[in-house]
Amino acid sequence: MSELRQYSWSEAHSPDSTFAPVRVYVWELPVRVSHWFIFLPVVVLSFTGYYMHNPFIVGKGSTTFMMGTVRFIHLVAGFVFIAAFLLRLYWFFVGNNWSNWRAFVPLHRRQWRGMGGMVAYYSFLRKDLLHHVGHNALAAVTYLVMFVLMFIEILTGLALYSQVRSSTVLNAIIGWLPRLIDIQNLRLIHFCIMFSFFIFVIHHVYSAVLVSWEERNGLIESIFTGYKFVPSDELEEDATSRSRR
Amino acid sequence: MLQGQSFTGALQSRGVDRRRFIKFCSAMVATLALPPRYVAQVASALEKAKKPVLVWLQFQDCAGNSESMLRSSHPTVAEAVLDLLSWEYHELVMAGAGHQAEAALERVVREEKGKFIAVVEGAIPLADGGVYCTVAGKTALEIARHVCSNAAATIAAGACAWDGGLVRANPNPTGAVGIEEAVPQAKVINLGGCPQNPANTAAVLVHYLTFGELPAVDQYNRPLFAYGRIIHDQCERRAHYDAGRFTQEWGDEGHRKGWCLYKMGCKGPQATFNCPSARWNDGTSWPVKAGHGCLGCASHRFWDTRSPFYERLPDVPGFGVDVTAGQIGLGVTAAVAAGTVVHGIASAVRDRMRTRAAIQPSPAKPKAKE
Numbered sequence: 001m002s003e004l005r006q007y008s009w010s011e012a013h014s015p016d017s018t019f020a021p022v023r024v025y026v027w028e029l030p031v032r033v034s035h036w037f038i039f040l041p042v043v044v045l046s047f048t049g050y051y052m053h054n055p056f057i058v059g060k061g062s063t064t065f066m067m068g069t070v071r072f073i074h075l076v077a078g079f080v081f082i083a084a085f086l087l088r089l090y091w092f093f094v095g096n097n098w099s100n101w102r103a104f105v106p107l108h109r110r111q112w113r114g115m116g117g118m119v120a121y122y123s124f125l126r127k128d129l130l131h132h133v134g135h136n137a138l139a140a141v142t143y144l145v146m147f148v149l150m151f152i153e154i155l156t157g158l159a160l161y162s163q164v165r166s167s168t169v170l171n172a173i174i175g176w177l178p179r180l181i182d183i184q185n186l187r188l189i190h191f192c193i194m195f196s197f198f199i200f201v202i203h204h205v206y207s208a209v210l211v212s213w214e215e216r217n218g219l220i221e222s223i224f225t226g227y228k229f230v231p232s233d234e235l236e237e238d239a240t241s242r243s244r245r
Numbered sequence: 246m247l248q249g250q251s252f253t254g255a256l257q258s259r260g261v262d263r264r265r266f267i268k269f270c271s272a273m274v275a276t277l278a279l280p281p282r283y284v285a286q287v288a289s290a291l292e293k294a295k296k297p298v299l300v301w302l303q304f305q306d307c308a309g310n311s312e313s314m315l316r317s318s319h320p321t322v323a324e325a326v327l328d329l330l331s332w333e334y335h336e337l338v339m340a341g342a343g344h345q346a347e348a349a350l351e352r353v354v355r356e357e358k359g360k361f362i363a364v365v366e367g368a369i370p371l372a373d374g375g376v377y378c379t380v381a382g383k384t385a386l387e388i389a390r391h392v393c394s395n396a397a398a399t400i401a402a403g404a405c406a407w408d409g410g411l412v413r414a415n416p417n418p419t420g421a422v423g424i425e426e427a428v429p430q431a432k433v434i435n436l437g438g439c440p441q442n443p444a445n446t447a448a449v450l451v452h453y454l455t456f457g458e459l460p461a462v463d464q465y466n467r468p469l470f471a472y473g474r475i476i477h478d479q480c481e482r483r484a485h486y487d488a489g490r491f492t493q494e495w496g497d498e499g500h501r502k503g504w505c506l507y508k509m510g511c512k513g514p515q516a517t518f519n520c521p522s523a524r525w526n527d528g529t530s531w532p533v534k535a536g537h538g539c540l541g542c543a544s545h546r547f548w549d550t551r552s553p554f555y556e557r558l559p560d561v562p563g564f565g566v567d568v569t570a571g572q573i574g575l576g577v578t579a580a581v582a583a584g585t586v587v588h589g590i591a592s593a594v595r596d597r598m599r600t601r602a603a604i605q606p607s608p609a610k611p612k613a614k615e
Contacts (some may be wrong), residue, residue: 053558053571055491056488058499184515188558191570192573194250202585210589213596227286
């Protein structure tokens, strides 16, 4: 048995009865809601936004309100996206340990070490995956970068919308931006960040499937239910590492 | 010549009757976005106005704004505005030359100090002591400082005088700037556009003569009546845009039917100007109506910010001019997707190797199973 444990590649592959999996409520409801209400609008926004950049469906004589409808959907999806983003932003400050902003900003050596371990794992320099109850340190930093990109996307989107809308309120909020950076360059930034979302989604889904397979802890399901199945020793380790801070 | 003569008298001597004069006033009131009741006020103010002196300075320019002004016959701008003001100095059209012409300019600055209107056309070079544009042995900067800081108001006519225009476009070898930057102490109103629309120039002058002040301006000191609205929102092809009917290439069916020029790089959605309503050539047409996309010529530093003129988005720095942002984005996304597939296969191989190692640890040791 000890031989097997030595060579096995994860506890999940050789279930250890001494540390029975515990059902942990990791992702609270606002985290899951904001996750899906960021993802779904991003799909809609990418499709409609790309159409607005390059209208690949060209109407004929009798086509109805094609571009008008697409723009309307883009705007509605954009505001849903902003609402979900603000909800997640709020939850950075009131959420549990795994969704708190401290889990994302690498201020401790422990987080940088964890990042190094994940980079080593992804680049095949390391055989085993470091287990985490919440986000691993590398994923957390990636999400932080994505939140910053989302924020830039929101700012540039609002700036473009304020030009169309000529709204006094919107202009008071975002009017400074087009004076700083020309509206055409804002458009370019808004367009290019869309591809960073594509790249992120590819990586995000892949690594979620990979880690879920490695840990066998219900990671994929957890974004629907909120629960993960974590060996009790890992849970204790997670709690002590946090208290050591 | 016409100095001292009343405005009405001057118009009548040129054969402009009362009816045409009122038509001109109506057009000006409409351009200024004022209610119709101001027509009477504008008409009486113009009739009573003592003809103010105007000097038109030309620096690094193509004379396009002068041409645009002179070629406008609607609404008798040439007749009305040329007679409204005492046009004392204008290199393109003045009869005088050499020392006499320069003396006329000097006399205006001396005798009409703080009262005359200066119009500036063209950019002002600052590099190498301003040697790239000199008139009568003086640099453009010296002339502009001397004239504009003594003027009641300075009108920057066209893109070059506003923000440096074409002359200032990257890499700007002569260090050209607009009048506002060159002479900060001057009271400037900017009329961007390449060229500026003479109807707007006339409207600014009419506003000044009627109300004694310059019209309300935006953050670039451009009059809001002309630069306050997006071209896209006033465009006659807007319905085709909303319906998704686009010209795909020059001369195709959509182009012949007058569909939207969005896919041809039209910058109408990014530009503010009253081009679609004021129009050109006696109000007959404007670029989009003639079948060509808007270049955004009234936008700030449009040669740099609105190019490439036939693409929707600017070029991505470092990728040359033949690759669009969309191609780069799709390329990088595809590369990441391919890399992910490779990584997934490699991870699966690693998994197999680890599992085999776990089941068959080493030939020397006894097998864990059985």
